[in-house]
Amino acid sequence: MSVDTATVKRVARLARIAVSEAEAEALKSELNAILGFVEQLNEVDVRGVEPMTSVIAMKTKMRPDVVTEGERAEAVIVNAPAREASFFVVPKVVE
Amino acid sequence: MSDLTGLTIAEIRDGLKAGAFSAKELTRAYLSSMAAARNLNAYIIETPEKALAMAAESDRRIAAGAARPLEGVPLGIKDLFCTEGVHSQAASHVLDGFKPVYESTVTANLWAGGAVMLGKLNMDEFAMGSSNETSYYGPVVNPWRARGSNAPLVPGGSSGGSAAAVAARLCAGATATDTGGSIRQPAAFTGTVGIKPTYGRCSRFGIVAFASSLDQAGPIARTVRDAAILLRSMASVDAKDTTSADVPVPDYESAIGESIKGLRIGIPREYRMEGMPAAIELLWERGKEWLSAAGAAIVDISLPHTKYALPAYYIVAPAEASSNLARYDGVRYGLRVPGDDVIAMYENTRAAGFGKEVKRRILIGTYVLSAGYYDAYYLRAQKVRTLIKRDFEEVFAAGIDAILTPATPTAAFGLEAMALASPIEMYLNDIFTVTVNMAGLPGIAVPAGLSDEGLPLGLQLIGRPFDEAMLFRTGQVIEDAAGRFTPVPWW
Numbered sequence: 001m002s003v004d005t006a007t008v009k010r011v012a013r014l015a016r017i018a019v020s021e022a023e024a025e026a027l028k029s030e031l032n033a034i035l036g037f038v039e040q041l042n043e044v045d046v047r048g049v050e051p052m053t054s055v056i057a058m059k060t061k062m063r064p065d066v067v068t069e070g071e072r073a074e075a076v077i078v079n080a081p082a083r084e085a086s087f088f089v090v091p092k093v094v095e
Numbered sequence: 096m097s098d099l100t101g102l103t104i105a106e107i108r109d110g111l112k113a114g115a116f117s118a119k120e121l122t123r124a125y126l127s128s129m130a131a132a133r134n135l136n137a138y139i140i141e142t143p144e145k146a147l148a149m150a151a152e153s154d155r156r157i158a159a160g161a162a163r164p165l166e167g168v169p170l171g172i173k174d175l176f177c178t179e180g181v182h183s184q185a186a187s188h189v190l191d192g193f194k195p196v197y198e199s200t201v202t203a204n205l206w207a208g209g210a211v212m213l214g215k216l217n218m219d220e221f222a223m224g225s226s227n228e229t230s231y232y233g234p235v236v237n238p239w240r241a242r243g244s245n246a247p248l249v250p251g252g253s254s255g256g257s258a259a260a261v262a263a264r265l266c267a268g269a270t271a272t273d274t275g276g277s278i279r280q281p282a283a284f285t286g287t288v289g290i291k292p293t294y295g296r297c298s299r300f301g302i303v304a305f306a307s308s309l310d311q312a313g314p315i316a317r318t319v320r321d322a323a324i325l326l327r328s329m330a331s332v333d334a335k336d337t338t339s340a341d342v343p344v345p346d347y348e349s350a351i352g353e354s355i356k357g358l359r360i361g362i363p364r365e366y367r368m369e370g371m372p373a374a375i376e377l378l379w380e381r382g383k384e385w386l387s388a389a390g391a392a393i394v395d396i397s398l399p400h401t402k403y404a405l406p407a408y409y410i411v412a413p414a415e416a417s418s419n420l421a422r423y424d425g426v427r428y429g430l431r432v433p434g435d436d437v438i439a440m441y442e443n444t445r446a447a448g449f450g451k452e453v454k455r456r457i458l459i460g461t462y463v464l465s466a467g468y469y470d471a472y473y474l475r476a477q478k479v480r481t482l483i484k485r486d487f488e489e490v491f492a493a494g495i496d497a498i499l500t501p502a503t504p505t506a507a508f509g510l511e512a513m514a515l516a517s518p519i520e521m522y523l524n525d526i527f528t529v530t531v532n533m534a535g536l537p538g539i540a541v542p543a544g545l546s547d548e549g550l551p552l553g554l555q556l557i558g559r560p561f562d563e564a565m566l567f568r569t570g571q572v573i574e575d576a577a578g579r580f581t582p583v584p585w586w
């Protein structure tokens with residue numbers, strides 16, 4: 001499988017990364033090189049093989065459903081590039 | 096005082112205990128070496144005040160007879176580890192200005208053990224790279240140079256700053272991380288020892304995520320023993336990481352010096368690559384001879400799915416990265432580039448914040464996970480991963496104790512030498528190391544010789560899950576036979 005420039009732009013849109021026309025063109029050949037490389041996986045007979053979900057056999061850990069570190073709004077927001085009081089500020093999303 | 100930087104961690108421990116020098120003297124010696132080596136670009140940020148305060152506390156503890164296991168040992172920390180109030184940006188522009196309000200479990204364990212933080216080490220952006228050239232802060236220069244040449248070489252990656260700093264004696268040891276070879280490849284390129292422990296051995300809490308099912312932290316050090324000392328402190332069972340394994344951490348150092356007589360060392364035929372340089376072949380042969388001379392049995396084995404590990408990795412790792420890196424949205428931390436609406440703000444922020452290699456991987460990952468392609472790519476890659484792991488399980492079940500391979504297909508290459516190459520050529524650096532991540536196993540790179548140009552080369556040992564002790568025990572035999580390798584200072 002290979003991708004065209006339109007697909008690169010669509011994927012970039014899904015990934016929320018702005019790409020210029022020239023970048024999309026360059027990415028197209030790079031992505032196709034990688035997709036061509038991974039193509040060899042089609043040689044492998046994977047019939048009846050379970051996909052890996054955990055590399056080391058372990059039970060999913062459970063913890064009590066309680067607040068461990070609450071009431072730390074300032075710590076949560078301290079690295080925000082734009083803030084007001086204890087809120088993140090984003091461009092208007094609802095008209 | 097500069098000779099203090101030549102001491103191993105084991106020697107530091109003895110010297111501090113005997114009062115031969117103070118922790119503050121030791122830290123000062125490192126700080127002045129760091130200041131004199133800025134042309135290597137190994138450190139992104141130096142933290143001298145913090146270091147001296149920590150060293151002063153170490154001196155108090157030593158005087159009170161209450162020294163901890165790593166008391167006064169000056170360490171460098173890869174920028175991927177969150178350190179409270181200190182630059183932790185994964186060498187990415189997108190995390191500009193980020194100062195965590197918490198500490199990663201691994202570094203918290205090291206500080207609780209008495210270690211001293213010298214600063215944050217350079218790396219490939221988000222740990223994506225094999226040459227440390229994708230860093231927003233510029234490439235790291237390998238302290239090694241080819242014989243008779245002044246051309247700068249890469250230190251490998253992604254933990255290139257860690258490996259270069261340890262080799263150039265700019266820290267006694269360093270933290271590093273390994274998703275496809277990022278501890279072992281730079282260790283091999285710089286003549287240092289690097290171990291990627293079993294998946295789940297070190298907590299991932301507070302380490303900036305790249306590919307969560309593959310990422311593992313480990314140390315880079317100057318000797319096998321030093322790596323064992325560091326790993327014991329770094330590893331822990333951690334409630335903050337649900338994939339942290341509930342397995343007690345042994346005293347790895349006690350495995351060093353144990354005989355390897357009667358051990359069965361597997362030599363996988365699939366690791367003999369076409370076009371492999373003669374020096375690498377020779378190194379591997381010599382490794383077999385050393386282990387055999389120490390009483391181990393050398394056994395030919397087969398890991399038939401080896402060649403599929405790298406292509407499967409280049410589906411699994413980008414897929415997980417595309418998901419993990421979705422959090423860099425210009426809202427919660429780091430860089431924000433304005434746009435007409437919220438989507439344009441995300442797109443502009445991520446376009447300006449991520450470097451080329453990171454974008455490439457996010458896009459591949461987004462593509463292979465997108466509607467209609469999931470089964471053909473991601474699911475198939477995870478099935479292949481099951482087969483890769485099964486290969487290892489079968490040889491271990493047949494009585495193999497450890498597997499010996501080369502660590503890298505070549506010695507360190509020139510800075511910018513791969514600038515025009517296809518991304519695949521750079522990815523091939525991890526051909527011997529990536530299988531280990533795919534199977535979640537421990538792997539150690541130990542320096543074993545020099546190339547024809549006088550550059551370090553490493554051998555890799557792969558072990559059973561949670562049998563890092565076996566790797567230290569066997570790695571020591573290689574170190575004893577090969578000796579240690581130190582670059583001649585030119586910087």
